[in-house]
Amino acid sequence: MFHKEGHKIIVVSSLILVVIILLAEKFIDNFWVEKFVMIVFLILYLLILYFFRNPKRVTNLQEEGIIAPADGKVVVVEEVVEKEFFKDKRRQISIFMSPLNVHVTRYPLGGKVIYSKYHPGKYLVAWHPKSSEENERTSIVLENDKLGKVLYRQVAGAVARRIVNYAKVGQKVQQGTDAGFIKFGSRIDLYLPLDMKVHVKLDEKTVGGKTIIASL
Numbered sequence: 001m002f003h004k005e006g007h008k009i010i011v012v013s014s015l016i017l018v019v020i021i022l023l024a025e026k027f028i029d030n031f032w033v034e035k036f037v038m039i040v041f042l043i044l045y046l047l048i049l050y051f052f053r054n055p056k057r058v059t060n061l062q063e064e065g066i067i068a069p070a071d072g073k074v075v076v077v078e079e080v081v082e083k084e085f086f087k088d089k090r091r092q093i094s095i096f097m098s099p100l101n102v103h104v105t106r107y108p109l110g111g112k113v114i115y116s117k118y119h120p121g122k123y124l125v126a127w128h129p130k131s132s133e134e135n136e137r138t139s140i141v142l143e144n145d146k147l148g149k150v151l152y153r154q155v156a157g158a159v160a161r162r163i164v165n166y167a168k169v170g171q172k173v174q175q176g177t178d179a180g181f182i183k184f185g186s187r188i189d190l191y192l193p194l195d196m197k198v199h200v201k202l203d204e205k206t207v208g209g210k211t212i213i214a215s216l
Contacts, residue, residue, distance in 0.1 A: 059176025
């Protein structure tokens with residue numbers, strides 16, 4: 001199953017692959033060169049399909065917990081001052097996504113979207129400490145009665161050139177459902193209340209919609 005954000009690219013890539021195969025058969029006389037060209041473009045095509053995969057996942061809803069909004073590796077667990085919305089101290093948990101990870105973004109908690117803003121910016125490597133504040137990004141704040149307000153941020157990386165965010169202010173969302181997509185390497189930052197218990201550590205792998213990041 002492929003994410004809807006990749007449907008157009010997949011269709012175009014399929015047509016290009018067919019055209020290249022036909023041209024290679026017609027104009028390349030050397031058998032091995034012809035097969036090499038075909039194999040190279042077939043591998044690139046398969047990588048595109050792999051990148052836009054969207055595995056079905058059933059989230060065990062956590063009324064008092066935050067789940068991972070994406071697949072990846074935990075690269076930050078620290079106390080910081082969140083400067084955009086809260087303007088106070090929060091626990092930051094950051095998940096880095098390599099180009100080989102599933103790049104679907106999922107809502108880390110259920111509730112109401114009270115803030116959603118896009119920021120143009122740089123394309124520093126996603127693990128750079130300043131990428132959260134200087135890279136292209138979107139910031140979304142969700143609120144519910146149990147957990148209060150939680151901010152998550154989609155951050156573009158050195159390769160990513162498009163962030164897709166489905167969250168709209170006033171919208172009610174369910175934990176674990178599709179919240180957007182980031183094309184190619186990137187990261188997700190979570191800003192949690194300091195009194196929440198963190199269940200992940202540095203370098204731990206996360207599974208979007210499954211891994212419990214923190215709880216009350």
